[in-house]
Amino acid sequence: DIQMTQSPSSLSASVGDRVTITCRASQSISNYLNWYQQKPGKAPKLLIYAASSLQGGVPSRFSGSGSGTDFTLTISSLQPEDFATYYCQQSYSTPFTFGGGTKVEIK
Amino acid sequence: QVQLQESGPGLVKPSETLSLTCTVSGDSIRSYYWSWIRQPPGKGLEWIGYIHYSGSANYNPSLKSRVTISVDTSKNQFSLKLSSVTAADTAVYYCARLRGYDILTGYLFDYWGQGTLVTVSS
Numbered sequence: 484d485i486q487m488t489q490s491p492s493s494l495s496a497s498v499g500d501r502v503t504i505t506c507r508a509s510q511s512i513s514n515y516l517n518w519y520q521q522k523p524g525k526a527p528k529l530l531i532y533a534a535s536s537l538q539g540g541v542p543s544r545f546s547g548s549g550s551g552t553d554f555t556l557t558i559s560s561l562q563p564e565d566f567a568t569y570y571c572q573q574s575y576s577t578p579f580t581f582g583g584g585t586k587v588e589i590k
Numbered sequence: 591q592v593q594l595q596e597s598g599p600g601l602v603k604p605s606e607t608l609s610l611t612c613t614v615s616g617d618s619i620r621s622y623y624w625s626w627i628r629q630p631p632g633k634g635l636e637w638i639g640y641i642h643y644s645g646s647a648n649y650n651p652s653l654k655s656r657v658t659i660s661v662d663t664s665k666n667q668f669s670l671k672l673s674s675v676t677a678a679d680t681a682v683y684y685c686a687r688l689r690g691y692d693i694l695t696g697y698l699f700d701y702w703g704q705g706t707l708v709t710v711s712s
Contacts, residue, residue: 484651517698526684526702527635533696570635574697578650579637 485509485573489582495590502558504585506549506571514550515575521584522567530569531556561587592616594685594703602679602710608672612685612703619643619661623688624668625699626659628681631707636681640688641668675710682707 486509496502506516514534519527529538531547534554544559558565566589571582598610612624625640639649641659649657653672661668672679683706686699 515696519699526686526705527699528702529698529700532691532698538698538700572635572699575695577637577648578652579697581635581637583634 484578485512485576485580487571487573487580487582489571489585491585492583493586493588495588496561497590498561498563500561502561502587504556504569506554506582508552508573511551512573512575515573516554517572518547518556519570519572520567527570592687592701594701596683596685596703596706598706600707600709602675602708603712604676604710605674608675608679608708610670610683612668614666619663619666619668625686625688626670627684627686630681677710680710
């Protein structure tokens with residue numbers, strides 16, 4: 484199985500801050516990397532697919548980059564509705580696997 | 591608008607079989623693939639498996655010996671059965687649409703159900 488490791492596991496930030504979350508794969512996955520946002524009690528929501536493609540309807544302050552084993556999700560200016568947990572997920576091979584999550588909290 | 595809704599018992603006894611159904615509306619189940627994902631309370635996400643309307647399925651090896659996913663095209667539904675459950679199977683279970691976005695191996699989960707909590711306890 485491909486292991487996905489996210490860092491940090493949590494962070495505190497203020498509205499307006501630039502936030503970067505990292506995801507590392509245990510082997511090269513090309514650009515087959517997706518990012519999801521999950522709010523408490525809700526299902527995950529797709530933000531980014533293919534490492535850097537923005538899903539329709541997702542604000543442009545979200546962006547993704549990377550290929551191979553190292554990927555980042557960036558929120559350019561954190562908004563109140565962005566406080567949530569973020570997960571990366573690889574689709575390079577089954578079993579599809581997710582990172583452990585990064586919880587973004589209010590400072 | 592595509593919508594998915596999980597249904598099934600919220601409480602299952604240890605050693606019994608967990609059974610859930612996902613009803614799809616706004617899309618034909620003959621399109622795309624359909625998947626189950628679970629999340630233990632306070633923990634991360636685990637992919638369980640997916641199915642195609644043809645009946646072709648792919649399961650997580652960690653659960654493969656206990657999992658069956660099936661599809662009912664007449665009802666636009668797909669189902670999950672997980673046998674011999676233990677407390678470790680207590681989780682929120684999500685159904686989701688799995689869509690391919692390139693000709694190789696690019697897949698994403700773009701529509702999700704709201705999730706249903708299944709507790710394994712006697």
